[in-house]
Amino acid sequence: MSEVTMLGMPGVKEVRPRTREGRTYFVRTFGCQMNEHDSERIAGLLESDGMSPVGTAEEADLVVLNTCTIRENADTKLYGYLGSLKRLKDDRPDLRIAVGGCSAQKERDIIQERAGWVDVVFGTHNVHRVVDLLDHAEEWGPITEIWDETKTVDDIPSGLPVHRESDHSAWVTITIGCNNSCTFCIVPIVRGAEISRRPGDVIREVERLAESGVKEITLLGQNVNSYGRDLDLNGRKPLFADLLRRVGAVEGIERVRYTSPHPKDFREDVAFAMAETPSVCEQIHFPLQSGSDRILARMHRGYTAERFLRKLEMMRSIVPGLNASTDVIVGFPGETEEDFQKTLDVMAQARFDNAFMFQFSPRPGTPAADYPDHVDPDVVQERFDRLVAQQNRITFERNQEEVGTIQRVMVEGPSKRDAKIATTRTRGNKIVHIPGTWDAGTFLEARIVEAAPHYLRGELAS
Numbered sequence: 001m002s003e004v005t006m007l008g009m010p011g012v013k014e015v016r017p018r019t020r021e022g023r024t025y026f027v028r029t030f031g032c033q034m035n036e037h038d039s040e041r042i043a044g045l046l047e048s049d050g051m052s053p054v055g056t057a058e059e060a061d062l063v064v065l066n067t068c069t070i071r072e073n074a075d076t077k078l079y080g081y082l083g084s085l086k087r088l089k090d091d092r093p094d095l096r097i098a099v100g101g102c103s104a105q106k107e108r109d110i111i112q113e114r115a116g117w118v119d120v121v122f123g124t125h126n127v128h129r130v131v132d133l134l135d136h137a138e139e140w141g142p143i144t145e146i147w148d149e150t151k152t153v154d155d156i157p158s159g160l161p162v163h164r165e166s167d168h169s170a171w172v173t174i175t176i177g178c179n180n181s182c183t184f185c186i187v188p189i190v191r192g193a194e195i196s197r198r199p200g201d202v203i204r205e206v207e208r209l210a211e212s213g214v215k216e217i218t219l220l221g222q223n224v225n226s227y228g229r230d231l232d233l234n235g236r237k238p239l240f241a242d243l244l245r246r247v248g249a250v251e252g253i254e255r256v257r258y259t260s261p262h263p264k265d266f267r268e269d270v271a272f273a274m275a276e277t278p279s280v281c282e283q284i285h286f287p288l289q290s291g292s293d294r295i296l297a298r299m300h301r302g303y304t305a306e307r308f309l310r311k312l313e314m315m316r317s318i319v320p321g322l323n324a325s326t327d328v329i330v331g332f333p334g335e336t337e338e339d340f341q342k343t344l345d346v347m348a349q350a351r352f353d354n355a356f357m358f359q360f361s362p363r364p365g366t367p368a369a370d371y372p373d374h375v376d377p378d379v380v381q382e383r384f385d386r387l388v389a390q391q392n393r394i395t396f397e398r399n400q401e402e403v404g405t406i407q408r409v410m411v412e413g414p415s416k417r418d419a420k421i422a423t424t425r426t427r428g429n430k431i432v433h434i435p436g437t438w439d440a441g442t443f444l445e446a447r448i449v450e451a452a453p454h455y456l457r458g459e460l461a462s
């Protein structure tokens, strides 16, 4: 039987310090950038404890699953994967298994009830405790520790060691949780209410990253535009626009991006901060979700299609050359052909550079999962195909508009298909392939010579 504890609550046993020098770990990450960033922090903590990464669960002494509840059949997949780990553990009883992320937060002690071979279950905000929890499991047996929702900003640890996949780009979390209640989304349920980090803590983290050679920062939050509303700094609430300017001014940081803004909360001051801070990139991910006001209301998104388009226009007028992408859900419960046509119309007007398009899939525990009027899957598929065809055409046209321009690009590494070609990225977040080899993180001036549907080709401009 596992022991369930809350962070910092009585009953958490003290454990003796130890290190895992020479032992190996494998982290498997499901889901979004927030999870990928958490996995980097988990890896950093494990490496600080002496462990080294390996590429497969079979080679590892510790397997960490950082889970997501967003994908379809997430629970089935999680327990399926845990079943295969059980076979490994039967052969190697010393194998340790830890499960974190959104499914862990949502399922709580159910995971160890269903999969008794799991050693540690930790919640979405208990990442910093992973080494202590492993110590506990090795000493006293399986443990589950889930975020206690009474915690405040002071409980968010800053300055954790991080193992980053890239030396030149890093994510920095500015808020956790979400105060909205989009009816399709599980995040407020599993990640709790929004908590903002203090600006000083964020800036110190960015300064440390800059000192270690990082040139590109992406600020992360479920709704960056409501950053700071829960803080009180001598009677004042810090604004996201001010944070953006301060991050952009950190010496050594050449590119700043952020994700995700919320259309209902986006204000002009952020657009001006983008335009007036040279390191902040002309790029925004602006999630539409639907072009029908009726469906937007059912989703609890808090804006109409017209208001959304007005905000996009405002941003484009303030930030020249803005590159915009979006998310759209097709087949939300109750969506009629007329609703879907409105989505096509808004997407045609918005002319996004790129779009992430999804077919609605119910998340257990969300209001939308219980709506009675789900759309026939064949109808959803047919609408989805029409939307994708329209967007692919627009994306290609937007890419063609870049041909002939000169752009400052950052090298990400050799192309996966041809090591003699470098994969680079524009400030607007478009991929440009350029013949040649350079170190990742190198900046080049590139002339765009050709557009493909999903990337650009370029050459050195001088």
Ligand code: SF4
Residues within 6 Å of the ligand: 178, 179, 180, 181, 182, 185, 186, 187, 188, 222, 223, 262
């Ligand atoms: S804003 Fe909506 S979609 Fe985004 S995390 Fe919050 S509830 Fe989910």
